[in-house]
Amino acid sequence: MKKVFLFPLFVLSLSAAMAQSLEADKQKAIQNLDAQMDHYGAIAHEIWGWAELGFQEQQSTALLQKTLADAGFRIEQGVAGMPTSFIASYGSGKPVIGFLAEFDALADMAQQAVPEQSPIAGQAAGHACGHHLFGTGSVAAAIQVKEWIQRTGTSGTIRLYGTPAEEGGGGKVFMVREGLFNDVDAVLTWHPSSQNAANASATLAAVGMKFRFHGTAAHAAAGPWRGHSALDGVESMDVMVNMLREHITPESRIHYAITNGAKAPNIVPAEAEVYYIIRHPDMNELRDMIQRVIRCAEGAAMGTDTKVDYEYINGYFNVMPNQTLASLMHDNLEQVGGVSYNADEKAFAMEIMKTYPSDKLTPESAMEIAPFKVVEKGGYASTDVGDISWVVPTASMGAATWAPGTIAHSWQAVAAGGTTIGTKGMLVAAKTLTLSAMDLFAHPARLQDAKNELEERRGSDFTYESLIGDRNPPLDYMKFNNN
Numbered sequence: 138m139k140k141v142f143l144f145p146l147f148v149l150s151l152s153a154a155m156a157q158s159l160e161a162d163k164q165k166a167i168q169n170l171d172a173q174m175d176h177y178g179a180i181a182h183e184i185w186g187w188a189e190l191g192f193q194e195q196q197s198t199a200l201l202q203k204t205l206a207d208a209g210f211r212i213e214q215g216v217a218g219m220p221t222s223f224i225a226s227y228g229s230g231k232p233v234i235g236f237l238a239e240f241d242a243l244a245d246m247a248q249q250a251v252p253e254q255s256p257i258a259g260q261a262a263g264h265a266c267g268h269h270l271f272g273t274g275s276v277a278a279a280i281q282v283k284e285w286i287q288r289t290g291t292s293g294t295i296r297l298y299g300t301p302a303e304e305g306g307g308g309k310v311f312m313v314r315e316g317l318f319n320d321v322d323a324v325l326t327w328h329p330s331s332q333n334a335a336n337a338s339a340t341l342a343a344v345g346m347k348f349r350f351h352g353t354a355a356h357a358a359a360g361p362w363r364g365h366s367a368l369d370g371v372e373s374m375d376v377m378v379n380m381l382r383e384h385i386t387p388e389s390r391i392h393y394a395i396t397n398g399a400k401a402p403n404i405v406p407a408e409a410e411v412y413y414i415i416r417h418p419d420m421n422e423l424r425d426m427i428q429r430v431i432r433c434a435e436g437a438a439m440g441t442d443t444k445v446d447y448e449y450i451n452g453y454f455n456v457m458p459n460q461t462l463a464s465l466m467h468d469n470l471e472q473v474g475g476v477s478y479n480a481d482e483k484a485f486a487m488e489i490m491k492t493y494p495s496d497k498l499t500p501e502s503a504m505e506i507a508p509f510k511v512v513e514k515g516g517y518a519s520t521d522v523g524d525i526s527w528v529v530p531t532a533s534m535g536a537a538t539w540a541p542g543t544i545a546h547s548w549q550a551v552a553a554g555g556t557t558i559g560t561k562g563m564l565v566a567a568k569t570l571t572l573s574a575m576d577l578f579a580h581p582a583r584l585q586d587a588k589n590e591l592e593e594r595r596g597s598d599f600t601y602e603s604l605i606g607d608r609n610p611p612l613d614y615m616k617f618n619n620n
């Protein structure tokens with residue numbers, strides 16, 4: 138009888154020993170990252186200071202690539218037609234776990250690292266979405282995973298995608314379209330935030346489109362009958378789209394800006410342009426809405442005797458939540474814990490928090506981990522991570538890099554992101570990414586579960602077809618003509 142129990146007991150103790158050593162390795166990874174806080178904080182701060190706009194992130198991408206190359210990663214530079222993109226890899230074979238690193242800033246958002254609104258003289262752009270932390274934190278995690286792979290002889294590949302121009306340029310879409318994620322088993326990523334949360338959350342699918350109307354110029358008083366106003370075309374289109382709003386589902390979103398409305402009222406304008414963003418939680422409904430907006434443009438051109446053409450600027454799939462990966466990430470986030478401020482950081486956060494209503498929040502809120510939830514529909518942002526999430530099981534988390542209650546794209550986000558508040562939040566993300574990747578390397582069954590979940594959600598007959606067709610990356614989209 139004893140022999141019957143011997144084998145299961147042996148297996149049990151072996152797996153218990155393996156679990157124990159993985160746990161010890163995780164603790165070591167956390168300690169290593171803590172010890173490197175100043176190192177990665179300095180890198181993030183450098184990128185924060187450069188604040189480079191989409192597709193112009195030369196210094197930022199070079200610093201991240203150098204950091205990875207120095208740590209022993211192979212670097213492939215300028216992939217998918219984007220000079221500032223890169224892929225850094227370490228290890229070989231399966232599984233392949235991918236991290237994402239963004240590093241672009243936002244125009245007109247320069248702000249000093251002080252808790253009151255204070256622009257930086259001579260600088261326009263600022264890291265109001267915290268992508269300097271995003272990029273650096275993911276690099277820190279990739280290097281930590283690499284060191285673990287190397288030390289333990291674990292098989293598989295850790296890969297970091299340097300993804301430029303998230304803010305409107307949609308760098309990741311071109312990488313997905315190029316097939317650069319086809320052999321990846323899971324993507325783990327994060328985003329700066331004012332709270333710590335790892336949820337399985339959807340976003341809206343979205344496209345950005347520029348409609349350009351072409352008319353005929355003429356003297357607006359002496360010969361207006363000789364002209365055809367391109368601005369009339371834009372205005373007629375906007376009126377029709379505003380009527381269309383009543384006849385689309387409530388979760389739809391359409392917004393526009395007239396990006397060329399002519400300059401002088403005494404000239405019938407020959408050229409005018411309007412930039413639309415169209416969003417919906419469902420890809421099929423979005424594709425239908427795009428056609429309806431295009432028909433408004435065509436109708437407007439016909440009625441105003443002008444011509445119209447349009448260009449897709451960007452197009453993002455909705456994020457496909459993956460509960461398997463997100464819950465794994467949540468468990469690790471709980472183990473890592475939130476951000477605790479020292480006295481200076483607390484005082485800084487309290488000053489920031491005075492600038493917006495935050496009844497229920499205190500500086501201590503940065504220590505909390507939000508309870509896990511699944512949001513199938515209802516996230517109202519859009520991101521180019523969406524396209525990745527349809528081809529690879531993907532999970533994302535937020536880490537408290539900003540004072541509690543801060544929203545993205547604000548001076549408050551730039552300010553805190555330039556201090557150790559940002560660095561500490563970044564480390565929470567780096568640790569959680571590291572631990573979650575270690576889990577996936579150690580437990581391939583979790584990867585299979587995540588894959589099965591993705592197949593179930595998107596259907597087995599899915600083939601990826603980007604929303605932007607075959608257009609090239611809009612490399613000049615953030616180059617402004619200041620005349």
Ligand SMILES: [Zn+2]
Nearest residue numbers: 266304545546
């Ligand atoms: Zn943003």
Ligand SMILES: [Zn+2]
Nearest residue numbers: 266268303328
């Ligand atoms: Zn962002």
